[in-house]
Amino acid sequence: MRMTKTFNQHVVKKENKSLVLETIKDRSPISRADVSNVTGLNKGTVSSLVSELLDEALLNESGPGQSSGGRRPVMLLFNEKAGYSIGIDLGVNYLLGVLTDLKGNICHEEVMKFKDLGYEEILTNLFHIIDTLIASTPESPYGIIGIGIGVPGAVNKDGNILLAPNLDWKNIHLKEIVENKYDLPVIVENEANAGAYGEQKFGVGKSFSNIIYISVGIGIGVGLILNGKLYKGNNGFSGELGHMTIQVDGLPCRCGNQGCWELYASERALVKRAEGRNIVAKPGEDISLEGLTSLAENEDKEAIQLFEQIGDYLGVGINNIINTFNPEQVIIGNRMAAASKWLDQPLKNRMINQTLWFQQKGFQINYSELSTHSTALGVAAFSVENFFRNDLLQNM
Amino acid sequence: MRMTKTFNQHVVKKENKSLVLETIKDRSPISRADVSNVTGLNKGTVSSLVSELLDEALLNESGPGQSSGGRRPVMLLFNEKAGYSIGIDLGVNYLLGVLTDLKGNICHEEVMKFKDLGYEEILTNLFHIIDTLIASTPESPYGIIGIGIGVPGAVNKDGNILLAPNLDWKNIHLKEIVENKYDLPVIVENEANAGAYGEQKFGVGKSFSNIIYISVGIGIGVGLILNGKLYKGNNGFSGELGHMTIQVDGLPCRCGNQGCWELYASERALVKRAEGRNIVAKPGEDISLEGLTSLAENEDKEAIQLFEQIGDYLGVGINNIINTFNPEQVIIGNRMAAASKWLDQPLKNRMINQTLWFQQKGFQINYSELSTHSTALGVAAFSVENFFRNDLLQNM
């Protein structure tokens, strides 16, 4: 096989094969004839590509379907059990691991909560979760096709974690470490980027191609899907919008700046304000997002007011986002999404009064459906995508 | 010729033809053999594509070049005079029109300054400039291949100007109007988007693919080049960063918001502050950017201080931009770029102290080289690109 710089016939084939596979994934069960209709490819072309995909175990033929007045079609199914993917959401005080099939269905799930663990301990727990997930993987043609890990920090293009302030990690070569241990393709990605991708693939962002996903947790991170693709910036550090200045001479932030958005609109901001007011949810326990949520559920005026203030400040940043990106959709995700009930109105008030009217057309704001799972599902899906990209080139 | 949805052999040819043309444009004069080496395409393929491009008058053969130990090569030149493009920068108080060849060289230029003109009058002047430029166009195979117009406002994907606040225009179908009058392809685009494209093609952004171009004029507009492509958002309204909130409870803006960036860092902000201090450049004349520049040139402390303040506020917004996009380059363009001397230090102070360190790697900040011409050159280049896209498909 020659490998020149611009070989091109192969690109056409790969592209079409991928198109056929995607079509079947989306519209399964579907006949060859319909794939041809939908894609515009010739019947013969579809037939030959499908037979390759069958050989590769990526498709199954199911029994004959309904006749529409002629020969009954052979229905094709995407073989989502041809392989499995591991996705890990490595949070500040939790680890969430999922085993998904190639379609993103969760087959197995492992959660672990903790507090104030050091690097070594977290790594041990991470390995344990991965081991458990591997052990739970059913037999399949391709086995585990990769491990994805989402982390709350800046990840460069080599998969090195340069800085994860809330974990207090610096310059950790996590991709390399995990790759060496398991001898599998590993992807390490920022949790907001992964979350954005997860929402676009499986969540409320399914039908959109310009999505801004705002991960509101301890801090704020943003994942950008622009023109249908994840935008990662020059080195992979885009979306650090938590440190966008919204108040020039505002509160000092440990990033060195003042008046950063996340000082006003994050979970930490919420808790800090609650502490300042000496709000207590359960006697003897530190106040937390969960505590405030349950207070608000019980109509506690003060707690609701705190959430509304967060919503208001979220609105400020979202206005900036709208002015910057003119997106189709803003998704609010991560833990704070659970408080949508109290955030929504103040947040939208900011928008309605202040955004140039033409920005609003065809725009919507949503709260994560996958809630705490968007990151884990997103990183798992990254591996799947990589697997397809490489595999489709295999027999060429 | 069939036109199915996913026919693909043709795409390959178009792509390669375009690649050959680009290569010759960039490295002219160059031989067929070298094009083959550079692109990786087979010599025969290059020969046949080149002969088509020669037929289409897009290339010229010059005399034989230097031998490198064998037969002397026939050098190929891009025929930049095969057609011409008109680019107009429609400003608040000026009109700049350029006639460029296909490579973006300015062949003719028309400027017009005015103040407080209404819509009808500006349109008359616009037509006059276009007429003059058309009259000055040399004979050529393709003639004028299009008209591009950059405007300081929000333009949707149909070329309608929805809102140009500083012109006080609303919902003007400019593309349609000009198209009907001249029967030529017309492109209407936001001035910052055009400027960004102009800088990427011809200015300081030539070697970068993640560029944020900040047009600092009366207001502030931003053009985004992400992954090498202009990002326009869902409806074409991205980059309205002039209305990014940098001070939650700041000055009221006529956009309905408070604390917008352009209230602190634009030409209008500068002039307003100068007026507040009763600074006078020439007796009896309103203070202006030009007036303040000449004062600063003469070491006027107060004027310099005003510029430095603008620089400081520009830095605040640029920090936000860096955190958002992790770009390779930020370009400061439009009229304020002329004051780079006094802006630069305060602006960089903001960055150095406050930006996460890893964002700075491989990042640079530049001032427009094309200065007032980036928008006009950018829109002219849009037409050229469109022309090539359509023309290369012609003989297929």
Next chain:
DNA sequence: ATCGTTTGTCTACTGAATAAACAAAGTTTA
């Protein structure tokens, strides 16, 4: 049972890229 329809495969063909041969026009070397 016959006719028309739908499905999926097969065959012949087209169009584009490639490899390799080749002629033309140089340089270098003996």
Next chain:
DNA sequence: TAAACTTTGTTTATTCAGTAGACAAACGAT
């Protein structure tokens, strides 16, 4: 100066992917 390389650009035979259309198998409707 002639022979031997070198480089350039064209030409020819081949490969490969997609397409059109023929075709057989399988089905419903009359």
